[in-house]
Amino acid sequence: MTDEELKKAIDQAARRGAEQALKNIGLADEEAYQDMRELRMLLDSWRGTKKTIARTFLQFATTAVLSAVLAIIWMQEKSLGG
Numbered sequence: 001m002t003d004e005e006l007k008k009a010i011d012q013a014a015r016r017g018a019e020q021a022l023k024n025i026g027l028a029d030e031e032a033y034q035d036m037r038e039l040r041m042l043l044d045s046w047r048g049t050k051k052t053i054a055r056t057f058l059q060f061a062t063t064a065v066l067s068a069v070l071a072i073i074w075m076q077e078k079s080l081g082g
Helices: 003-024 032-079
Strands: none
Touching: none
């Protein structure tokens, strides 16, 4: 077997393996490209949502802490007769 024949055999085996793997996970039809594109968009949306949730929670926590500090200062001022 020549090097060229070996390369062709390996390439053919790799293609068959890839096709079988795609078939096993249901991505062997014409709609597979669109499905993957939609999955990518969904994943990107999920990542953006996670960032927004984290940012919102951090803003809420910061506002709560600052409000508590201001309330404590206000109550101390009021109790001192200020």
